[in-house]
Every structure is written in C-alpha cells, then in structure tokens.
Amino acid sequence: MKLHDGELDITEGLVRRLLAEQFPHWADRPLWELPASGTENVMFRLGDDLVVRMPRMPGAAEVIRKEHRWLPWLAPRLPLRIPSPVGLGEPGEGFALAWSVYRWLDGTHDIPDLPDMAEQLGGFVAALQRAPIPSGAPKAYRGGSFASSDGYVRTAARDLDVPDALRIWDAALHLPVPPERPVWLHSDLLPPNLLTSNGRLSAVIDFGCAGIGDPASDLMPAWTVFDAATRPVFRARLDPDDLTWERGRAWALVFGLGAWHYYRVSDPAFAALGRQTVNRVLTDARSST
Secondary structure, rough: OOOOOOOOOOHHHHHHHHHHHHHHHHHHOEEEEEEOOOOOOEEEEEEOOOOEEOOOHHHHHHHHHHHHHHHHHHHOOOOOOOOEEEEEOOOEEEEEOOEEEEEEEOOOOOOOHHHHHHHHHHHHHHHHOOOOOOOOOOOOOOOHHHHHHHHHHHHHHHHHOOHHHHHHHHHHHOOOOOOOOOEEEEEOOHHHHHHEEEOOOEEEEEOOOOOEEEEHHHHHHHHHHHOOOHHHHHHHHHHOHHHHHHHHHHHHHHHHHHHHHHHHOOOHHHHHHHHHHHHHHHHHHHHHH
C-alpha cells in the first residue's frame, strides 16, 4: 500500500532495469521487496549483503545524496554500526530521482533488554553530539524549533480527541528559548530505526533526518522507545538540563501526534507507535506535576 498522496510507482521491474543500466555487476542478483520498508523509502534486498533504497516521494531524493556524503564521515566516530552506502543511483528508466545501494545490516527490531538499550542508545547519542561540525554540514529535519508544528499539532490533537495533549503543548510553547548549541543529530530515533543482535543494540539506521541542530530532538527516544522505568537510564547517560528535557518531550509529542494522525489508515502499526508515544508523554507529564 502507498503511504502518501503522490507517491511514485516503484516496482521490482523498475529496480531491475535501473540496476542493469547503472550497476550491471549487481543486476543478476536475487532481488525482492522488503515488507517493512520505511515511510520515506521502499527497500529491496539485493542478494545476501546489499539493499536498494528507493525514495517514495520527490522530496526524499536529496536525502539519498546527503547520506552518501555524510554517513562515511560519521561512521568511524560512532560506537554502533550505521548504514554504509556503496552505490549512488541516478535518475533513469522513467524514475526521475536519485536512489541508492547500501550494505545490508543484519538484525531485528526486537528489544529484549530495555535497560541495556537505554545505556547503549544514550551512549550513541552522546558520541553523535561529540562529533565535530565541519563546514557544509546539513541541518537536521527536527533540528530547529518545534513551534513551527503548532498548526498540525492542534489539528491532530483535535481530530484524535486528545485535549490533554494541548495542555502539554501550550506549556511547551512557553518554555524559554535556549541559546543555540548545535550538535549532530539523528533526529528520527524510533524503534524501526534501531537494530539489535544477540539481544543488544547493534546498529542505528535511516539517517534521512540527520544533521545539525538543537540536542533536544534526540531526546525523543525517552518516549518513543523507553518506558517510565528505563527513561531515567537514558536521561542519566546524557544528563540534559531540565529545559532541554522538556523540549525533548515536546518533540516526542510532535512525532507521536503526527504519526498517529497521518498514518492511522495507511500504516496502522506506525500510527500505533505514535499513539503509544503520546500516551507515554501524557503519563510522564502527569507524574511530573
């Protein structure tokens, strides 16, 4: 099922033609679409060790080029595996966008040990924040102010009948504006973007939203991934001040309401993640007052 209005037609036949035209040395490999692709890309497994990533929408094409530029630069600075691009595809065969081939990363999305995950992911975020910021580094998708989401947050809260969310949201909009402290961000730390192996976090994937911005947005996993018992473990690993923590909770509310509202028909599982995140934010806010 297509997830967005205006989404491109992407088929196995199209991918095979693009491979034959641009990467003929891979064209005869087994190829099959992965059922659990991302919200911005359709993924095809290419043999045992590669994966093809095809952007669903025109706006996602520049993400492909960004990852090719910056993932190899970030990889040696991080404690976990991240995607490794090996081929940048160009428009062709009626497909007008850039596309990409990456090394396949084994793993599952199961999280058997949440406290250990909180320690590891906190360490990953800390390492990412320590990475230097070179000239030309891109801006993160969630790297600025969450206030720009005000209209959509209010629409989603109304449509989903979650009035308590607006009380938290209004309080967040009145938080003091902090001085700029830009760092590297993943900006989309959600369970589908975390891989585990042998019970431990082994890789972080999908850096399409990554870039430079306010560290608050990478506190989102406190509510998108962790529960009340493990949230303090993640927080302790990063030790943010109270204002940054509250802004991180606001970013989690933006994600949760948006995912729940937008994907409730096209991707119920992703919408359920959004709803769970909203519920965790509401419960946490009540316990903090």
